Amino acid sequence: MNNSFEVDCDVKSQLDTPPLGTRTIQLPVITDPRGDLTFVEGGRHVPFDIKRVYYLYNVPVDSVRGGHAHRDLEQVVFALSGSFRMTVDDGTTRTEYHLRDPRKGLYINSMIWREMDLFSQGAVCMVLASRPYDEADYFRNYDEFLTAVREKS
Ligand code: T46
Numbered sequence: 001m002n003n004s005f006e007v008d009c010d011v012k013s014q015l016d017t018p019p020l021g022t023r024t025i026q027l028p029v030i031t032d033p034r035g036d037l038t039f040v041e042g043g044r045h046v047p048f049d050i051k052r053v054y055y056l057y058n059v060p061v062d063s064v065r066g067g068h069a070h071r072d073l074e075q076v077v078f079a080l081s082g083s084f085r086m087t088v089d090d091g092t093t094r095t096e097y098h099l100r101d102p103r104k105g106l107y108i109n110s111m112i113w114r115e116m117d118l119f120s121q122g123a124v125c126m127v128l129a130s131r132p133y134d135e136a137d138y139f140r141n142y143d144e145f146l147t148a149v150r151e152k153s
Pocket residue numbers: 052054056065066067075077114127133
């Protein structure tokens with residue numbers, strides 16, 4: 001099954017056909033004449049304690065990133081500036097999210113394959129992660145990921 005969602009559209013409409021293990025998260029925004037301020041607290045706005053933050057920047061517009069899944073890691077992905085496409089796949093359903101609103105993140109549970117492309121010029125992607133970096137947590141081969149999904153179900 002293939003779906004496509006805008007992360008800056010109405011959250012409820014996105015829940016009509018949710019891919020297992022992904023959902024959008026809306027952060028608070030404080031607006032005044034000086035500009036907007038958004039904040040995020042682990043365990044409150046995201047469903048885990050934040051153990052790592054990383055960001056992607058200086059990304060060429062034709063770049064393709066991701067192409068892996070995680071055994072245990074949970075993450076929330078934001079487009080702090082610009083936009084990009086995040087395709088997520090739980091082994092059954094493949095869904096596209098178009099991230100472009102810094103107040104709205106995409107929660108990605110463990111065991112979800114993800115690919116990123118269609119970066120706009122100057123896009124900045126920030127990721128909040130539930131664990132420190134660990135290469136052993138990655139599936140970097142899609143067939144191995146699918147085998148593991150089937151073994152779990
Ligand atoms: C994900 C997407 C959204 C580190 O040393 N520490 C880190 O915290 C990270 C994230 C990466 N690295 C190293 C591992 C590789 O040698 O940086 C190199 C590039 O990593 P990778 O090819 O995994 O980058 P992306 O952009 O394809 O994927 C990253 C995350 O790895 C991944 O979890 O969901 O961003």
